[in-house]
Amino acid sequence: MVLDDAALQKFSFIPRGMKDAINIDPLQTGGKLTEDAKRTLLEWGDGYSVCDYCGGVLDLIKKPPIEEFVHSVLPEFLNTDEVRVTHGARESKFAVMHSMAEKGDYIVLDELAHYSSFVAAQRAGLNIRTVPHSGSPDYKTDVEAYATVIEEITRETGKAPALAQVTYPDGSYGNLADVNRISDLCHRYDVPLMVNGAYSVGRMPIDAKKMGADFIVGSGHKSMAASGPVGLLGVKEDYADIVFRKSPTHKNKEVELLGCTVRGAPIMTMMASFPHVVERTRNWYDEVADARWFSSRLEDLGIMQMGDKPHDHDLMFFKAPVLYDISQTAKKGRYFLYRELKQRNIHGIKSGLTKYFKLSTFQVGRENLKYVADSFEEIIDKYQKKE
């Protein structure tokens, strides 16, 4: 391609079509910016803006109060000892795996772990052993199997796994495993536990110490109303010197973070949204009530919610034979649902899905949720009448 001006103009400003839709994609419901965050984004948007205020260490910048935010506010928020801001949950997980394990070591993941946990372990050269779940319809992680798997690895290799991880909640079914029991079991074998809270930190109250989490991971763009990519890593003091070890040649630079991480606007948006984020975690049980209400509305339509029931999280997975049946004869086949929802300004169920899909009710609000449920009902009625 020739880089001429005319050809390049198409990259300049691209409108985002679904910006104002009701978005029930689990990736999106917790990442919508607050008004303060939007203003902040423009104010601090230029390249490396925060670095104007930096004396050499990003998280020690005093004005704007990044130091206070990272070293005082966030540890309090998560109840952990040390926190750093990272490029996202997956980058946090890799930093822990890469610091805590040697190539060839084992890591224990729940089978429901996000793909990026597997890929992060692969990047660190680790062997992965998984803890199974119960399969359909509950997909419940077999918590006791953390002990079995740790014992197996130790027996086979003569060495305990370097790390265990649990996804809290998992990103498919929104199940919240019994993390206290898991940490008890792991600690019985001296295996540190990482909690991937990409869908919990910033949505629901999280207390890392109470959970027994040695590492807690959060996602700014997924769940903290921040502009991505940005995430969090909380570390118990026992491991802080390992994960946040300093460079032998550049004494104030943390090696695992390559010196600095989010050197720009995303950390400022995370801070800007933080008062709202704290507030919404306090109202978490209203969100759970909304999720349960929505789930029961869909169940009335013959769309079954999988996973924990009653459900304790806004992320839910549904099995919808009724929609699948419609797709078999509908014009446009399996794309009918996406199109019908789109016509109603509802976005977030992937194009082409009908039989199984996930969604999130977080911050959508009861009124909009009612509109979404009514829309499902209307769509089903419309196609069933045709038959």
Next chain:
Amino acid sequence: MVLDDAALQKFSFIPRGMKDAINIDPLQTGGKLTEDAKRTLLEWGDGYSVCDYCGGVLDLIKKPPIEEFVHSVLPEFLNTDEVRVTHGARESKFAVMHSMAEKGDYIVLDELAHYSSFVAAQRAGLNIRTVPHSGSPDYKTDVEAYATVIEEITRETGKAPALAQVTYPDGSYGNLADVNRISDLCHRYDVPLMVNGAYSVGRMPIDAKKMGADFIVGSGHKSMAASGPVGLLGVKEDYADIVFRKSPTHKNKEVELLGCTVRGAPIMTMMASFPHVVERTRNWYDEVADARWFSSRLEDLGIMQMGDKPHDHDLMFFKAPVLYDISQTAKKGRYFLYRELKQRNIHGIKSGLTKYFKLSTFQVGRENLKYVADSFEEIIDKYQKKE
């Protein structure tokens, strides 16, 4: 700290005091957003916005045209085979080091390399050997020493270094080493060469193949008018399968990139500014002329420019005994310069520096540069008269 609403309000919207200053900090001159990028930032600011359009691989998103940008436009722009968007130059460097070398391997860096190159090599567990420079006043990298250092390592360890790197230009003096000679020497020993173009890609014309660069690294927030953190990694096809290897379990996910990298607004701002960035690299020689003009203005005041002369880049390092002398008796001592410049709405020379400092003239424009040079003259006059 108690997380009460009143205490948290201070994080909500924080004005950026120096937003409208004339900024000559080398970190900032190439990162100012275009108007299109500002609009784009707001449009795509929410959390994970681009993921609404994703079928599983960020850089294959067709609408907005991220795939075309990453797989067609950027390779053309850099004249390299494969490009990916990363979190920044340091993350690109680490990805290459971590993919191309085993723990314990050697890497050759120029002594002028950015600290993040050292830290990235340390994170990858590599041994570092450096190529020296000539010291004051030229700080010229001893290009021929790439051969000597490679030979030394090979003799001592029985194995050639896994990688060599050159910083083009370096971030202190803005020197452009003879990269063609360096790549010739490295390739003679079958050592692949990484070019750190954090201060060149997006500022000046870059042709990776002509340079003999096996890896080319760029920075969006430093030099491509993009909102950080975001960077580029260009790879010659010989090494693309190594650096961009796929996960054995998740077939479409690139392990070294943890599946996806910049899942949000920064990549959209890089695209939005790109037409302007292409244009400005075409006008690079006007920038060089501005830099030389500014350098000679300061030299007339007794402020000596170090590094290559005549200079070929906007990033310059100055030695200013005249300002240092003033600082010895000035009220506020060594902070006088920062304060005097700040009063004149000029920002970018770190507070407390007088004897040595660096700055950049990039995109500042001749008129503003004249104002900055006049300001230096005025400040010197003012304090010299006092004596």
